[in-house]
Amino acid sequence: MDVEILARIQFAFTIAFHYIYPPLSIGLGLCMVIMEGAYLKTKLKLYEDMTKFFTKIFALIFGIGVATGIVMEFEFGTNWATYSKYVGDVFGSALAAEGIFAFALESGFLGVLLFGWKRVSPVVHFISTVMVTLGSMFSAIWIVVANSWQQTPAGYHVVGEGLEARAEITDFWAMVFNPSSVERIMHVWLGAFLAGSFLVISIASYYLLKKKHIEFAQKAFGVGLVVALVSAYAQLFSGHKAADVVAEYQPAKLAAMEGHFDSSAAADMYLFGWVDKEKEKTNGIAIPGGLSFLTHGDFKAPVTGLKAFKPEDRPQSLNIVFQSYHIMIAIGMFLIALTTFGAYMWWKKKLFDKRWLLLIFTWSVLLPQIANQVGWFTAETGRQPWVVYGLLRTSEALSQAVTAEQVWFSLILFTFVYTVLFALFVFLLNRKIQHGPAYAGQEEDEIHSPRLEEMAENFGRERAEPL
Template sequence: MDVEILARIQFAFTIAFHYIYPPLSIGLGLLMVLFESMYIRTGNKQYETLARFWTRIFALTFGIGVVTGIVMEFEFGTNWAVYSRYVGDVFGSALAAEGIFAFALESGFLGVLLFGWNRVKPWVHLVSTIGVFLGSMFSAIWIVVANSWQQTPAGFHIVGEGLNARAEITDFWAMVFNPSSVDRISHVWLGALLAGAFLVLSVHAYYLLKGRYVEISKKAFKIALVVATVFSLGQLFTGHRSAEGVGENQPAKLAALEGHFALSAPADMYIMGWVNKEKQEVTGIKIPGGLSFLMEYDVNAPVTGLNAFPKDERPSQINAVFQFYHIMVAIGMFLIFLSLYACFCWWRGKLFNKRWLLWVFVFTALLPQIANQFGWFAAEMGRQPWVVYGLLRTSDAFSQAVTANQILFSLILFFFVYAILFVLFIYLLNKKIRHGPYDESDIEDRPLQKDISNVLTGK
């Protein structure tokens, strides 16, 4: 493999591994705020127990997320020197803003969140929990702003020429509110909130099935189910807005997402399928005129296809982009259906009677993570061959001094180190889940574990 491919694989691997953790931190942050708010509002110690339990798991995800995120900043310099020079002014501003407005807020309150139990007043601790949650949300803003600028550059001019050219900000707020940033931030936020909500649903569904911590798990499950339902439905809106933005600003990417080749013709929307790039056709289940309706609310409206662009300005892996995008959409629709069905069962008073449904929730913790990963794969692969859309090609952005063997060696090392970190994360997460919500030091009356028959009867 050449330097460009290896550099892309290495960065994709490291950022995909890192992105397991920030969405969980954001999603769990909201649930922690809700649990602690319910404790202050009702005085029910079970909500405090839930807040403490999920704070411990939050700390685990936050710690590994910070460690794995640092690596990528070094990769910008080692593997992507031309890119770093080109976007340094933009990325520098965004990352500085993240440090000032996000990371400082998050880390400043983190100590009180983790060690302030029984040392500060409950409302002070709640403020710290909200501060950490908001810090994680603000951090996502600036990272997505920087990435969105690469998708839809704005508020800049180019200084220098050739390999020495660089983008220099002329309007900071135009850079921040570039054409795709708001839609993409909202979409990323909701995906992160779903990742946290479905992890909580998964763990407490498991407890209910095993007849452990039944009373407290029912409370946690209901709150997380409300969060999952609201934000899974919200993804319909943010996803649609994002698709409209891609069609307006990155038509080649939109064409790749749906495998649309015709120069300018009405376009179908595929539920599932397979793209044959050589024959320029898609085989699968489709909604005739669906993409045209999505873009223009007219099934006969023409949509710009891949043939409208030179071959060297189209994504090379069209079928991969197509598959990643459609798996993401399929998971999103499944989570909507599952959440609504569970809410219907709750309304009928039968939510905790359906063991099969609880088993489904046990395994759904993986689905938001897969959807988040595949959504980013589709977005980044669909942007190719550009690293900064329409301005800097990926083939021109990597370091000229680094060799393929050097990147391959570091990639192998990263793989082993990250594998160890992942095994450690799963081990510690499993240990905390098996231990359960209650500490040995809890002095309040611990509710007796209910027999499994109580779960079946819904009592």
């Protein structure tokens, strides 16, 4: 493999692994705010226990997320030096804003969230939970703003030529509110809410299947289901708005997403299929004129196809774009159906009697994660061959000094380290779930360990004996 492909694979692997955790922390944070808010309103200790339990899981997710995110910043310099020089002014502003307005807020209140239960008032602790959640959401804003600028650049001018060319900001707010940033931020937030809420639902469903912590699980399930139901429906509208932006500013990406080749003809909307790149056609089941209707409100309206672009300006991995996009859509529609049916069964008071449904909800935790991943694959692979759309090609963004052997070595090393980290994450998460929540009046498990209590008594007795 050449250096470009290897560097892209390495960055895709590292960012995909990292992206498991930020959506979980954002979505779980929102659920924790609701749980602790319910405790302040009702004074029901079970909601406090619930918040404490999920705070431990949040801390684990946050720690792994921070550790895995640092690597990507080094990759910008090692593998993508030309790209870093080109976007440095833009990214520097966005990432500085993330550090000042988001990460500082999140990490500053995290200590109060984790260790302040008996040190601050319930209201102050609730505020810290809100601030940590807002910090994680603000962090997503600046990362998505930086990435959206690559998709739809605005508020800049280019200085220099060739390898010395770089984009400089001329209007900070135009850069922030570039044509795709707002819609993409909402789409990312809602995907994160689904990831976090389904984690809560999955854990609650597992307890109900095991007939453990019944009241705790039922109330936690309710919180997660409300967040998931609202987010699933909101994601449908958010995704449509995001697709409208793609249609206007990145028509080649839209054509790849739906496998549409004709230069200017009505476009079908495929439910599933396969893109034949060589024959320039897509085989599958489609709604005739469906894409035209969604884009223009007219089943016969022409949509720009891939043939309108030079071969070198089209996304090369057409099936990756097409399949990723359709997997995301399929999962989104399934989550709408699942949460709607779950809410109906909840209303009928039959939900917790259906073991098969609880089993589906237990494993459904994987679906928002898969949807988030393939959504990013669609956005990033569909942008190719541009790393900054219309301005800088991916092939021109590579570091000039890096070799294929160096990228191979680091990719193998990252794979090993990330595999160990993921195994550790799963092990610790499972241990926390198996241990379950600590209820009101019950301290941390170490404090009530009979062996530790016996050791403490013996230690006190020995200290009391004269020398």
